[in-house]
Amino acid sequence: MKQTQSRAQRQASPGADKRTRSTGAVAARTGFGDLWRSWLGHHREVALESLRRFFATPMASTMTALVIAIALALPAALQLGLANFQRAVAGWDGQPQVSVFLHKDARDAAVESFAAKLRSDPAIAEVTYISPEEALAEFEQASGLGDVLAGLDANPLPAVLLLRPRDTQDDDKLQILVANLQQQALTDSVVLDLAWVQRLTQLTEVGQRLSAGLAVLLALGVILVVVNTIRLHIESRREEILVVKLVGGTNAFVRRPFLYSGLCYGFCGGILAWLLLLGGVLLLSGPIAGLSSSYGSNYALAGPGFSYFIGLTAGAALLGLSGAWLAATRHIRAIEPT
Incomplete structure (x- = not known):
């Protein structure tokens, strides 16, 4: 009798059952805009945190950036010297006479x-x-x-x-x-005068190839320096990485702060390399100007301009990012919670 009465009540008020079911959990779909804002916000937070960690240890960070700067300044100085040499002989057309x-x-x-x-x-x-x-x-x-x-x-x-x-x-x-x-x-x-023309051309070509080879070798050295530095950072934060992975953090999520750290090292190394070049030019400009004036010339040594600054900082930042990616990809993948 009671069962028949309850069925009758449900048939009399069908909306009541629907209202009861609608009070449960509702699944919402995240939009692309929310994902994009979240991604940008995390990148901003990670970049600021990497800068804070970089300046939190000024001595170690400066030493690493200085090693990168010296490695970059050597081929850049050779290339700048070749550019000044070519500018010095620009008045001579280089044709056999x-x-x-x-x-x-x-x-x-x-x-x-x-x-x-x-x-x-x-x-x-x-x-x-x-x-x-x-x-x-x-x-x-x-x-x-x-x-x-x-x-x-x-x-x-x-x-x-x-x-x-x-x-x-x-x-x-x-x-x-x-x-x-x-x-x-x-x-x-x-x-x-054909022999002198040939010798000058060959000397310039040797200098260009030497500069390119030295740049490749020292670029590899910069990457190795960044790889070793980021590896030490990863080992010092192993426990933190394990906790992040336990709560669902992906390798890309964990790797992101270390990529920004490598970018900071490379960018600061590029700035220091440009400053080293500028200091060398200022140190040599006086004696070279005096030597050229003794030969009746007004030749002045050209320093590293804005294009050198952009090239060094961008190239160094790219090398730092590459080294950080290599180190983080290899070592973070090996850290897994048991």
Whole structure:
């Protein structure tokens, strides 16, 4: 009788059963915006915490950043030196040049006729005549021996014709041109400056390759320094990592603070490397300016500009991040709660 009465009551009020069921737990779906804000908030908190830990141990952090800075400053200094060397020789076009020294007793009319003949030669692009007086004045200015040369009875320098060949890539044609010039009646001697051009080009190439090789080796050294530093940080926080993993923290979640630590080490190392370069340039700029002025030049040593600052800091930060990722990925994966 009671069961029949309860069924009748439920049939009479069907909404009552629905209201009873609706009072249970309700599952809510998290939106993409909430996930994005949570992800950004965690990154912000982790970055600030990494900075706080970095400055909490200033001596150890500075020493690590200084090691990174020295490793980065060495190839950067070599590259900066090559850039200054190329800028110093930028006024010289680097093309082979033939110097034809004429006999001292050659007459002016014969020299002019010989120069006109050479200008009409299709193998020669340009002919420049330097008289003995002009050669002596240029030598006095370059050597600073004006008082000594003034005491000479006669000008010891001959007239010179500077020839610029049209085809500078074919060594055989250059050698044929030199042989033809040596057979001329007014020619005393012929000098081809091709060897100096080749040596300068090879020296520059050697410097560039040396700089690139040194940069690769020292970049590996920076990564190893960061790997060892982050490994020590992980070992010192092993218990904390175990607790985070026990409550469900993923490897990516645990790894994130150490990535920011490696980024801090690399970025500060890049700043210190730029400061080391700047200090070296300031130390050498005075003597180099004095040396260049003694040769009648106003050449000044160029320092590391804003592009060097951006390159060093960004490259160092990337190396620090790479080293931290390698260390954290390997060692955090090995730490698992039992």
